[in-house]
Amino acid sequence: MLQHDDSPEDPCAHHDSQRQADVSNPSDAPSLDVLIARRYSRRALLQGVLGASAVATLGGWPGARRATAAEREGAPSWSASMTFAGVAHGIDAEHHVARGYRADILLRWGDPVLADAPAFDAHAQSANAQRRQFGYNNDFVGYVPLPYGSQNSEHGLLCVNHEYTEARLMFPAGSASSAERVAIEMAAHGGSIVEVRKTGGRWQVVSDSAYARRINALDTAMRFAGPAAGSARLRTRDDPDARRVTGTIANCAGGITPWGTWLMAEENFHYYFGGKLDGNPEADNYRRYGLPSTRYAWSRHDRRFDLAAEANAANRYGWIVEVDPYDPLAVPVKRTALGRFRHEAAANTLGKDGRLVVYSGDDQAFEYLYKFVTAGKVDSRERAANRDLLDDGTLYVARFEADGTLRWLPLVHGQGGLEADNGFHDQADVVIEARRAATLLGATPLDRPEDVEPNPVNGRVYVMLTGNHRRGHEAVDAANPRAANLWGHILELTPHDGDHAATRASWRIVIGAGNPRDPATAAHWHPQTAENDWFACPDNAAVDPRGNLWVATDQGSRWHLTSGSADGLWALATDGEERGRARMLYRAPVGSEVCGPCFTPDGRTLFLAVQHPGSDGTEAFTGFGRRSSFADPATRWPDFDDRTPPRPSVVVITRDDGGPIGS
Numbered sequence: 001m002l003q004h005d006d007s008p009e010d011p012c013a014h015h016d017s018q019r020q021a022d023v024s025n026p027s028d029a030p031s032l033d034v035l036i037a038r039r040y041s042r043r044a045l046l047q048g049v050l051g052a053s054a055v056a057t058l059g060g061w062p063g064a065r066r067a068t069a070a071e072r073e074g075a076p077s078w079s080a081s082m083t084f085a086g087v088a089h090g091i092d093a094e095h096h097v098a099r100g101y102r103a104d105i106l107l108r109w110g111d112p113v114l115a116d117a118p119a120f121d122a123h124a125q126s127a128n129a130q131r132r133q134f135g136y137n138n139d140f141v142g143y144v145p146l147p148y149g150s151q152n153s154e155h156g157l158l159c160v161n162h163e164y165t166e167a168r169l170m171f172p173a174g175s176a177s178s179a180e181r182v183a184i185e186m187a188a189h190g191g192s193i194v195e196v197r198k199t200g201g202r203w204q205v206v207s208d209s210a211y212a213r214r215i216n217a218l219d220t221a222m223r224f225a226g227p228a229a230g231s232a233r234l235r236t237r238d239d240p241d242a243r244r245v246t247g248t249i250a251n252c253a254g255g256i257t258p259w260g261t262w263l264m265a266e267e268n269f270h271y272y273f274g275g276k277l278d279g280n281p282e283a284d285n286y287r288r289y290g291l292p293s294t295r296y297a298w299s300r301h302d303r304r305f306d307l308a309a310e311a312n313a314a315n316r317y318g319w320i321v322e323v324d325p326y327d328p329l330a331v332p333v334k335r336t337a338l339g340r341f342r343h344e345a346a347a348n349t350l351g352k353d354g355r356l357v358v359y360s361g362d363d364q365a366f367e368y369l370y371k372f373v374t375a376g377k378v379d380s381r382e383r384a385a386n387r388d389l390l391d392d393g394t395l396y397v398a399r400f401e402a403d404g405t406l407r408w409l410p411l412v413h414g415q416g417g418l419e420a421d422n423g424f425h426d427q428a429d430v431v432i433e434a435r436r437a438a439t440l441l442g443a444t445p446l447d448r449p450e451d452v453e454p455n456p457v458n459g460r461v462y463v464m465l466t467g468n469h470r471r472g473h474e475a476v477d478a479a480n481p482r483a484a485n486l487w488g489h490i491l492e493l494t495p496h497d498g499d500h501a502a503t504r505a506s507w508r509i510v511i512g513a514g515n516p517r518d519p520a521t522a523a524h525w526h527p528q529t530a531e532n533d534w535f536a537c538p539d540n541a542a543v544d545p546r547g548n549l550w551v552a553t554d555q556g557s558r559w560h561l562t563s564g565s566a567d568g569l570w571a572l573a574t575d576g577e578e579r580g581r582a583r584m585l586y587r588a589p590v591g592s593e594v595c596g597p598c599f600t601p602d603g604r605t606l607f608l609a610v611q612h613p614g615s616d617g618t619e620a621f622t623g624f625g626r627r628s629s630f631a632d633p634a635t636r637w638p639d640f641d642d643r644t645p646p647r648p649s650v651v652v653i654t655r656d657d658g659g660p661i662g663s
């Protein structure tokens with residue numbers, strides 16, 4: 001997703017003065033609310049003219065120690081194993097991949113998903129067509145092999161989230177009524193399941209697949225399960241039992257469970273609801289999540305998004321949705337035990353005793369890192385036994401101590417003040433207001449948690465903090481050591497006793513992003529980091545089968561302040577002497593961010609989702625210098641056809657010689 005104080009719809013979003021406040025946590029609202037652009041002119045940033053005094057006040061890197069001898073022992077040399085030559089910084093209308101690799105377009109917005117989908121025509125869109133076609137702004141990409149249980153790396157299902165829509169790039173002027181546009185937008189949200197196969201070394205979509213499915217915000221029937229299912233706070237006139245819900249929105253990143261289901265994370269659900277909060281009993285709860293923040297006209301056409309008509313409407317979104325891609329008829333389930341917040345993702349792994357552990361960041365400045373540990377163990381033999389595993393377990397939130405320890409605090413009704421006196425009458429209240437519960441427990445506000453990725457090879461967990469320009473000098477702490485952190489950093493957690501289910505861990509910082517040659521950034525990288533081998537604003541992440549971490553960036557409209565380069569996908573060394581070294585494999589076209597890095601089990605194919613090409617920060621793109629629109633976009637990637645706007649697309653990366661990506 002874009003930097004969240006930029007609106008996908010608001011034509012004034014690029015004016016700082018009209019931006020929505022991007023902090024909802026009242027307990028940690030910064031007293032020093034500075035925009036970095038005001039403090040450091042662009043020229044100063046690019047030329048690195050700020051002196052050592054500025055560096056000193058920007059803080060050090062506690063916890064950023066070098067690897068110990070024991071940690072280095074036996075670790076392969078990353079620079080020897082990462083054989084590709086990195087792509088250089090830059091920005092243009094095209095995408096770029098390292099020499100010796102190819103990047104092919106696999107699926108574009110509007111491509112057929114269901115067999116009866118009409119061919120895409122950007123000038124003749126309809127909701128009926130869009131609900132059969134690939135949706136907009138692809139984000140998470142998951143790969144599940146066919147058949148189930150195999151490690152097949154040449155035939156499987158792609159599970160792709162469609163996070164949000166952007167009318168100014170989607171629709172030609174005057175092309176549809178407001179009601180039809182809203183229906184198209186709803187149909188373009190959600191997700192797609194697409195069967196893919198590698199034939200003759202090239203990946204192709206299987207066009208008549210029995211698995212093909214579109215999940216959307218318009219009419220996909222779902223159900224609630226877990227502690228909030230049946231809660232009075234989820235009731236609406238259409239759903240008096242609070243058990244059924246139509247649609248999913250803001251599906252950002254996600255996860256694939258060990259039993260092959262797809263977890264879709266509902267992230268920026270606050271954008272979708274209209275109607276005043278006056279007199280609404282949920283008003284305080286909603287404000288904590290950043291509502292009201294109407295970026296869409298949906299509430300004018302559909303009571304599901306109208307808080308005046310349905311006071312509880314916004315309690316029905318912000319959850320993790322579980323979908324079974326192997327069963328096209330399976331009803332998706334909102335698993336409320338995992339809490340309600342702006343879930344970035346839901347990557348998961350096993351605890352020592354076989355319970356599932358799901359990590360999830362809450363993507364907003366000064367919000368928290370969570371994990372959910374199931375009560376039961378994963379049944380690796382009988383798939384169906386895991387059907388309701390995610391409904392019973394413990395949700396935890398992270399507290400980072402300055403001494404490098406981390407405590408996971410349980411969000412359990414009746415414990416730690418989560419009681420009736422504080423407005424928590426049962427576990428439903430705790431999960432519905434997970435943010436407020438986490439604040440009460442003393443969780444650590446972070447610099448915008450994005451993706452969280454466990455590494456099954458080294459047993460550690462990587463937390464992408466994408467940046468937080470609002471953190472004031474007085475608010476820095478060990479885990480967030482930079483004020484006005486425009487560039488973000490990456491935390492590494494080591495679970496106690498190697499057990500992801502443990503309530504303790506240790507933590508340290510892998511890198512502090514930003515230009516290491518510019519003292520104003522106070523960046524932290526491997527000391528031999530070369531000119532092009534650094535990035536800003538880590539967002540999505542993946543771990544390849546050999547245990548290498550891959551990081552995708554999203555600088556949003558501030559890219560010219562953070563790196564001066566387009567976003568991309570990077571390999572990042574986390575072990576041994578090479579720790580903190582990065583190299584760019586793929587660079588995206590102007591205005592886009594890179595989402596969904598996803599490897600096949602053999603590591604020889606990498607799927608990427610290029611989101612919102614031509615959208616973010618094109619005013620600073622030399623030679624274009626203005627805001628993009630349908631008729632006048634900064635790029636028409638990937639089609640470069642004069643009638644067609646830029647199309648968010650899934651890209652498939654392979655090596656020319658067919659070898660594993662990166663090595």
Ligand code: FEO
Nearest residue numbers: 001252267344363
């Ligand atoms: Fe949807 Fe936080 O990216």
Ligand code: CA
Nearest residue numbers: 001450539540
């Ligand atoms: Ca993201």
Ligand code: CA
Nearest residue numbers: 001002539554
């Ligand atoms: Ca982002």
Ligand code: CA
Nearest residue numbers: 451453541542
């Ligand atoms: Ca990920």
